Amino acid sequence: MAKGRSHSLIALSLYVLILYVVIGITNSFADHIFVWAEQIKESKSSQPEAAQPASKSATIPAPSPAVPVPALPAAAPSAEFTINIPKINLAEKIIAGVDPFNKSAYLPVIANNVAQASNSKLPGENSLIYLFAHSGNRSRDGRSVRPIFSALAELSVHDIINLGYRGKSFNYRITDIELYSSKDPTVLLSKPTEETLVLQTCWPPEATSKILIITAKPISQLVASSNSL
Secondary structure (H helix, E strand, C coil): CHHHHHHHHHHHHHHHHHHHHHHHHHHHHHHHHHHHHHHHHHHHHHCCCCCCCCCCCCCCCCCCCCCCCCCCCCCCCCCCCEEEEHHHCEEEEEEEEECCCCHHHHHHHHCCCEEEECCCCCCCCCCEEEEECCCCCECCCCCECCCCCCCHHHCCCCCEEEEEECCEEEEEEEEEEEEEECCCCHHHHCCCCCCEEEEEEECCCCCCCEEEEEEEEEHHHHHHHHHCC
């Protein structure tokens, strides 16, 4: 009986001893795990943080202002259409494209300018160039006007007339001077096959029954014709 109790005490002692050993190993393992965790945390904190991607809501810097492009200069206007007659000291601007059959169109123009008939052509186009202006101080309706062509009667055959157009100079020599009925549209409606310059004005000044017609040809054309003879 005493021997059996001795064996039970021994077994109980061994169980308690084993239990203490297991608890000690468990505590030691837990301590090691805690140390390892602390070491890992310290190693992560010592490493530089990776750059975080910019947030989509981040403000995008405004682009630098574009360098302004200087405006191109405006195209230079074409040279004026002009008439120059040295013998009578006449130098005037010509208004092109005026309807010679419409009084409301041409009267305001020739009150202060020389007009080019819209049914005629321009210098260098090898056809009729028809110019007209006042010779007196009063128009047919009694208004005051500039007598630009008042001295045309002083011209003679062979006198020179110069037209300036689009930067070019065109020289003509007078070949004919005639009086026509103001109701005769023959010259105005003519279509010569060669370049022909015609100047028209009322004659005598401020009269309405007659018109003075001066015809001129390009000097180069006249020279070519004479050389062919």
